[in-house]
Amino acid sequence: MSSIENSATDHHDDHEHHGAPKGIMRWILTTNHKDIGSLYLLFSLLMFFIGGAMAMVIRAELFQPGLQIVEPNFFNQMTTVHGLIMVFGAVMPAFVGLANWMVPMMIGAPDMALPRMNNWSFWILPFAFLILLMSLFMEGGGPAFGWTFYAPLSTTYSGDSTAFFVFSVHIMGISSIMGAINVIVTIFNLRAPGMTFMKMPLFVWTWLITAFLLIAVMPVLAGAVTMVLTDKYFATSFFSAAGGGDPVLFQHIFWFFGHPEVYIMxxxxxxxxxxxxxxxxxxxxxxxxxxxxxxxxxxxxxxxxxxxxxxxxxxxxxxxxxxxxxxxxxxxxxxxxxxxxxxxxxxxxxxxxxxxxxxxxxxxxxxxxxxxxxxxxxxxxxxxxxxxxxxxxxxxxxxxxxxxxxxxxxxxxxxxxxxxxxxxxxxxxxxxxxxxxxxxxxxxxxxxxxxxxxxxxIPDYATQFAxxxxxxxxxxxxxxxxxxxxxxxxxxxxxxxxxxxxxxxxxxxxLEWEVPSPAPYHTFETPPTIK
Amino acid sequence: MSAQQNTKPDHVKLIKKLVFTVVFMFGFGFALVPLYDVFCDITGLNGKTSNSAASQSQVVDVDRLVTVEFIAHTQGRLPWTFEPEIKRIKVHPGEHHEVNF
Amino acid sequence: MTAKQLSWLVPTAVFANSAMADDMRLNLTKGVTDISSSVYDLHMIIFYICCVIAILVFGVMFYSMLHHRKSKGVTPANFHESTKVEIIWTAVPFIILIGMAFPATKTLIEMEDTSDADLTVQVTGSQWKWHYKYFDHDLEYYSLLATAPQQIANEREKSENYLLEVDRPLVIPVGKKVRFLITSDDVIHSWWVPEFAVKKDANPGFINESWTRVNEPGIYRGQCAELCGKDHGFMPIVVIAKEQGDFDAWMKQEVEMARIAKEEEQKLLAMNMSYDELMKVGEKAYIANCAACHQVSGEGIPGVFPALKGSKIAIEDLGAHIDIVVNGKPGSAMQGYGKQLGLKDLAAIVTYERNAWGNNTGDAVQAAQINAYLTSQ
The missing domain is CATH 1.20.210.10 (Cytochrome c oxidase-like, subunit I domain)
Incomplete structure (x- = not known):
């Protein structure tokens, strides 16, 4: 908690009136909502192409009946990682990027409320996906149980990479939660004078509601992957009938996260x-x-x-x-x-x-x-x-x-x-x-x-679907x-x-159309007045 | 800047609430496990029955006939057989019967 | 947009492969049961409702796109709410939904009524095969994919029912209420036959119920519908529905054959099979039962399925080897084959695994050894 408080307090002291600094360190250390927005957007574009490349592998294999290009185990890894990357790596970061860029500009705020946490919530994301993608190169390959990772396929019957999958999902979750907290605090506290809730642009409204959904369900996902982890490695039996658990319970917990997640997207x-x-x-x-x-x-x-x-x-x-x-x-x-x-x-x-x-x-x-x-x-x-x-x-x-x-x-x-x-x-x-x-x-x-x-x-299909x-x-x-x-x-x-x-x-x-194009590095340092 | 200086304490309060929600929901995820059991217990769904014997009514209701079926299944990798001796039995509610596996 | 797409797609699809065009189906099957036909009706009603909604909404939108363009010199109106309109378009969909909920509820209640079945079959999924056990008859067997691996590898022409054929289909009588008790031995599978409109998950440790009453004799094909690991795409379901008389005759014959097989097995205990014969039988049985995971090469898939080639179990202690083949390894994907295969196949597989791929132990394991192990438990 203390570090978050500090970042909020310190921010305004070192908040100098300068343009964008140069070089790579600008991007690594940036606390500027526009820079971080751009980083999110470029990252999601990159992930869109990586996830898309996996979709191409899937479609190439399914072009004709029979197994031609990949073997079934790798095919399952492709469908799994394609889903995870598109959901958590492409769509969600793209929306966070748009929120970073546009929400402060739309409500007349100088920046996001918690700029250092903003930097963190972006920069842990590449590591999450690096871990996930690297697990594909492990012996036995990456996760192959579908992005829904139904137990017990993801517990007793999964490969060694499951621990990395769990770790990676945890990081994605933390990133999303930090992003959501930031959006809520920004919208609640940094609206320009006169910008009442019912005057906010709809993009801001939908993002506010999305952020609450994220806060409510990402922790449930974190709980679900944690249970998968302990079931697989620490002999708990949340989802194993042999130990008094229930595999269907996993699906309840997963979809309790999963359906609101659909609306988050x-x-x-x-x-x-x-x-x-x-x-x-x-x-x-x-x-x-x-x-x-x-x-x-x-x-x-x-x-x-x-x-x-x-x-x-x-x-x-x-x-x-x-x-x-x-x-x-x-x-x-x-x-x-x-x-x-x-x-x-x-x-x-x-x-x-x-x-x-x-x-x-x-x-x-x-x-x-x-x-x-x-x-x-x-x-x-x-x-x-x-x-x-x-x-x-x-x-x-x-x-x-x-x-x-x-x-x-x-x-x-x-x-x-x-x-x-x-x-x-x-x-x-x-x-x-x-x-x-x-x-x-x-x-x-x-x-x-x-x-x-x-x-x-399925990697192969009956001939009438050809x-x-x-x-x-x-x-x-x-x-x-x-x-x-x-x-x-x-x-x-x-x-x-x-x-x-x-x-x-x-x-x-x-408001975003009242500032110059391109939008200057700092906007609305003095709050605008809303008609 | 002064307008934002004033909002700082608000940040902390709001963040505390939000972090509490996150922690609460993480806990709720785990709480779903016992809640699910409780729900199944109450409704008797999913074959979860209480381990204590049900209190028995001594009155035999001869008008009603209930069919009880028995099924046992062991996973293929266990080296024993476990099967009910009879597959189904028709009983009047309240009657006593013993079935062996 | 989509209508345009459609009209373009259909001819392409037909000309792409006219030989297969006959089989091509665009819509849900009507199926062969009363339930499946009411499901089909539900599907069509909701589909038509969706079409009408789509035509209305998109019609208004396209009208607006054509007539309310700036290039036509229109001045934009400035209205931005109308309580009346908003109430109407909240209420009307609501009423449509209520209308839709009635038939759906009725069909659902029928589908879930598994009482008073004439025949009960226990369906058990495991990686990657189905097992059928008739409740009131002394008959149970495994049902495996029958498509040759060469067809999957594109080395041989694909047969008519490619990937939808099994060695021993489930047989049920027509006109009778057949109840399925569905469960699993390992991960979640899902037993699906489209023509019956039956799709039910097979959950390990729990038993699900479903039922069907088939109206016409015939062969009906389905597939596993829940991702269950590597060979999820290769565990089809085939059900043959026969007239009651034919069914009874079939049942009698199958029970008799199972009895004879058991007798044969007892005779086998006294015999010694030659090393060459064991290896020949073993190779065939290995490819049918073991190669999906451990691979034909015996090298397995590193990190997922262990190699047998040069593995400790396969070249050292014979007892441990027999044990893992017969009982499997708890907490892993290795199944126990003691109940799935006959003594002859078990002996042959163990022999094959101990001698193939340079494992050269020279052991020839006999059925009697396996039997001794099984009975000592």
Missing amino acids: ILPAFGIISQIVPTFSRKPLFGYSSMVYATASIAILSFMVWAHHMFTTGMPLAGELFFMYFTMLISVPTGVKVFNWVATMWRGALTFEVPMMFSIAFIVLFTIGGLSGLMLAITPADFQYHDTYFVVAHFHYVLVTGAIFSIMAGAYYWLPKWTGHMFDEGLAKLHFWLSLVSVNVLFFPMHFVGLAGMPRR DFNAIISIGGFAFGLSQLLFVAVVYKCIKGGEKATDQVWEGAEG
């Missing part, structure tokens, strides 16, 4: 879309307060639906019914959000710049993912869908065309503010269209193979390669380009 996305759609509709967001209430009710409901991931575990009828009803209920506030975005666009004056294109694609494709989620909520039907490619299609629609597309939209939206340059619009549009087409070639047919009966997490899998793989390679264009756009934009105005986008409103 989508609520900030809702926030980003709620910033972008009004800008390019030139019209205020429809139903601001209902958006806030919908976000809060999604967050609360997310604690009451976890067992819908476990309908086939042999739950009693009453449990199945309870979780089915609550899961169906969650589609109401989610629907409200979609309706609000559409109503925002209605009778606006729309233009279709790249951030808006990604946002519209998000609304359509995320809704498809949401509707397949509604189908999955119907328990009797879920018995057929569960653990098939239908589920894979569902969560990739909400996570790739949902979370990732919103991050892309946000990146294109704020890139001119960060760099001071407009990005290459032609290249960005090419990136959008290639991504849009390939992502659907990649994930849409997965619905069909899933319904036709292909289980997930045609679709070939198409899916082609879509996968195309989507993976298209993302290189994004790197090109970002690189060109950092290096130079047409000078961006302060407001950047014609319809943009909010």
Whole structure:
């Protein structure tokens, strides 16, 4: 505790009015929210490509029936580490990066409330993923039990690398918790005078609620991995029936974390879309307060639906019914959000710049993912869908065309503010269209193979699934390669380009558009007054 | 700067609350283990029955017939066999029967 | 967007491999039971509801995208709330959901009613095979993947039911309520036959119940649906549904064959098999039962599955070797094969492991030795 207090106290003393220092030490020692935001974003981009490379290995193996490229044990490591990296390394850090950059600027704060902890919460992250990735090169390979690490596959029957997996997840968890504490303290205490809660931009609101979710569930994940660790190495039997435990208990604990985690990965996305759609509709967001209430009710409901991931575990009828009803209920506030975005666009004056294109694609494709989620909520039907490619299609629609597309939209939206340059619009549009087409070639047919009966997490499949899998793989390679264009756009934009105005986008409103572009190293050292 | 100077004590208070929540939730994760047992005990789910003998009613209810099935399973790696001698039995609630494994 | 995608996808898929196009299914199966057909109906209802919602929402949005563009010179409106509209679009989905919950609840209650079964089968999963035990008949057996490893390695053409074929399928009578008691010996597996709409996890140490009543005789195929380790993709399920008369005849024959096999085994105790014969039988049995983990080369997978080549157990103490093959190693993935295999195969496997890959101990282990070990316990 004392070190945290000190960092909060000391901060203002050594807070000098200077520009960015030079050299590598700037990045290692930085306590500046913009630097740390950039670090998070670049790190998540790197992880996106590493996790993507693993997806390419998976799709290459599944291109044809039979085993061609990798053997099953390595295939399982690829699916496991792909999931872990994309969830904890790509999506979550990207949102933390956006929060670091934008939250202080949106609420008129000079920086995050706890800048040194901010530095720590980023810099432990590379080590977590280094440990995870290095474990792939151990004898016996890395974790191969799926990102959900169901016991006893992850305890009695797992390889030697499990200890490293647990250690790595612990570090990721600590990083997320520190980041979440920082966001909450910043939003509670550093709002500019006049910035009341109900005046905060929705991105800030969704992140505030996300941060509370993180604080509530990341410790539960830490508990779950700790129990796996002691079950495997210290002869406890939390999850072993032989010692009086229960393997299904693991799934309850995991999904008690896991379902709110799903919303951790989508609520900030809702926030980003709620910033972008009004800008390019030139019209205020429809139903601001209902958006806030919908976000809060999604967050609360997310604690009451976890067992819908476990309908086939042999739950009693009453449990199945309870979780089915609550899961169906969650589609109401989610629907409200979609309706609000559409109503925002209605009778606006729309233009279709790249951030808006990604946002519209998000609304359509995320809704498809949401509707397949509604189908999955119907328990009797879920018995057929569960653990098939239908589920894979569902969560990739909400996570790739949902979370990732919103991050892309946000990146294109704020890139001119960060760099001071407009990005290459032609290249960005090419990136959008290639991504849009390939992502659907990649994930849409997965619905069909899933319904036709292909289980997930298998390295080889029956011949009737062959045609679709070939198409899916082609879509996968195309989507993976298209993302290189994004790197090109970002690189060109950092290096130079047409000078961006302060407001950047014609319809943009909010404090972040009132500071110069590029945003100076220190902003809002004297708090702005809110109209 | 003075505005932020004033908020410093707030930071500490808020952080303390948040850290407490984190610790509490970490504990809650572990508390789910006994809570799950308690829940299963109360509802009788998942085959968890109490180890004490149930109090017996001496009245035999001849109108009702209950089928009780017995199943035993040992994991393949244990060198013994353990099976019920009879697979199912129809009893009236309240009757006494002995079944051997 | 997606509709465009779809229309593009389907022809590509069909032309990509017209030979396989006949088998291609896009939708959930209707299945062969009353339950599976009501599940199919539920699936279709919710699917159509989703389509209608999607068309309405996206329709409004695309209309707006076409007509409310800045390039058309529109001036944006400034409305940003409407309590009436917001109440409507909260209430309407809610009502739709209630409508949806009724049939779902009804089907679910039927699915969970396992009472009054005509036949009970205990289904036990283990890495990576299924075991079936008939409750009221003296019959139990393992069911293993029957696809040749050469097909998986692309050295031979893939058969019609590639990866969906087993050596001994489960056989059940049609028109009878068959109850499954599902459990596991090691990790969690999941027993899934799409045509029955039965998918239930096999949890170690716990028993789950499920049931089916098949309407048509036929062969129905499924797969393990819960990641269970390396060969999760290679433990299919095949169920043959027969008319009651055929089922009874089959059952009688199987029980008789199991009895004969047991007798043969007793005779075997008195015989000594030659070293060459043991090695020949052993190699075959080793590849079928052991090579998934320890590999054909006997080198295992370092850090996951130990090597047998040059291993202490396989070249030194014979008793310890027999013990681990027969009883397995608790707390590891090594299963006990004493109940899975016959004496002949066990003896042959131990012999093979002690002599293959340069282990050259020269030991020829006989069925009688294994039996002596088993009975001494």
